[in-house]
Amino acid sequence: MTVGALWTATMSFIKEIYDSQGFVIVPNLVSTDDLEKLRTACDTVVGRTRNGHWPHRRVVGKQFPPFDSDNPDSWGVQHLMHPDLGPPASVFAKWYSSDTLVGAAKELLQCEDKDMQMELFNLLINPESHKFALRWHRDDVKGDATEDEERKALAAWNGGVQWNSALYEDSCLYIVPGSHLKTRTDEQRKHSNTMDPPANPLDMPGAIRVTLQPGETVFYNSNILHCATYDHECKRATLHATIGDARKGAGRARNILQHGLTWMQEERFRDQLDERGKAMLDRLLLLQQTTRDVGYSLDN
Ligand SMILES: O=C(O)CCC(=O)C(=O)O
Numbered sequence: 001m002t003v004g005a006l007w008t009a010t011m012s013f014i015k016e017i018y019d020s021q022g023f024v025i026v027p028n029l030v031s032t033d034d035l036e037k038l039r040t041a042c043d044t045v046v047g048r049t050r051n052g053h054w055p056h057r058r059v060v061g062k063q064f065p066p067f068d069s070d071n072p073d074s075w076g077v078q079h080l081m082h083p084d085l086g087p088p089a090s091v092f093a094k095w096y097s098s099d100t101l102v103g104a105a106k107e108l109l110q111c112e113d114k115d116m117q118m119e120l121f122n123l124l125i126n127p128e129s130h131k132f133a134l135r136w137h138r139d140d141v142k143g144d145a146t147e148d149e150e151r152k153a154l155a156a157w158n159g160g161v162q163w164n165s166a167l168y169e170d171s172c173l174y175i176v177p178g179s180h181l182k183t184r185t186d187e188q189r190k191h192s193n194t195m196d197p198p199a200n201p202l203d204m205p206g207a208i209r210v211t212l213q214p215g216e217t218v219f220y221n222s223n224i225l226h227c228a229t230y231d232h233e234c235k236r237a238t239l240h241a242t243i244g245d246a247r248k249g250a251g252r253a254r255n256i257l258q259h260g261l262t263w264m265q266e267e268r269f270r271d272q273l274d275e276r277g278k279a280m281l282d283r284l285l286l287l288q289q290t291t292r293d294v295g296y297s298l299d300n
């Protein structure tokens, strides 16, 4: 078998697992060379976030945006490709539009290059001095949704892929395999229809803990039931990003644009991207433009 044929076989295998289980772990999307460059870039932006010089962060105590609390301890750094981050932003942007990563996203979305839409690119980190946890949730379905609302939301969900790429060993994420296809059982609802973080995430029926080795990536349907626990004593630097299928139009707007991506309209951002990155950006700018024109509401 040639390398090309092996890649194609592996890729169709990941699609099958991703569709049926709602997640798939792929080992080889960060090269050894990139691993070092990305770790160095992360150290810089994490330092800047912790010393208060980067305002776009996810703060301990808050699960979703807006992250407007005064708590200085952070569990995430937002907008890794933002030109105000200087040289690290270019390292992140180069990897985001790399052949291997975009190749996997195209396979999972069954898309071509012309459909790839630039979206979110953030970093998940260990807080410096607090333990923190995210409660069980689906990213785009409310915890108190009725069974009928949940069924409709799961059926409607489509058009993007989300992933975590670990630069250090990472065991923070818990998921319920297959739950992207099913409404919750009564017992699962009890564990996810609450604002409280789980005492033990494995109390959730069907839950497993995901462990990634450095350089491994988990792609997951963001409507799979998931939660996460953060340990301030264990170093975490995990790239957390999404790519969309531009053919889905406004369907992705609420999930993506609530994170505040207007800075992507700046020419100096565009200038730091390669040709594929620029084309992906154009599709996001079009989404911003069309959702603004129709007055799309982001607060529901
Ligand atoms: O920390 C993680 O791996 C999960 C983050 C997450 O679920 C979220 O940001 O909605």
Ligand SMILES: [Fe+2]
Binding pocket: 137, 138, 139, 226
């Ligand atoms: Fe989530």
